[in-house]
Amino acid sequence: MSALSFSVRPWLLLCLAVVLLATAQVALAHQRLTVAADSNRLQREVRQAGDEINRLNIELAMLTRPERLRAVALDELGMRPPTAAQVVNP
Numbered sequence: 001m002s003a004l005s006f007s008v009r010p011w012l013l014l015c016l017a018v019v020l021l022a023t024a025q026v027a028l029a030h031q032r033l034t035v036a037a038d039s040n041r042l043q044r045e046v047r048q049a050g051d052e053i054n055r056l057n058i059e060l061a062m063l064t065r066p067e068r069l070r071a072v073a074l075d076e077l078g079m080r081p082p083t084a085a086q087v088v089n090p
Contacts (some may be wrong), residue, residue, distance in 0.1 A: 062068070073079040
């Protein structure tokens, strides 16, 4: 009986090794898919952030145009160009 149990043991170890390797393969495949999904999500977020930066730069350029600032100062803030008496010459 001990001879039979000795000959079964290598097959049992081989089956166990195959099961462990298959489990590891499935776990690695799952991890690969998770990392790929995270990578795609991060790339999309980077692209969206770049689009937002471009939009904000355009908005900043529009808001700081000299013509617009002059119109806001005159119409909304009631500012006027300084008179000669208000200008200080260094």
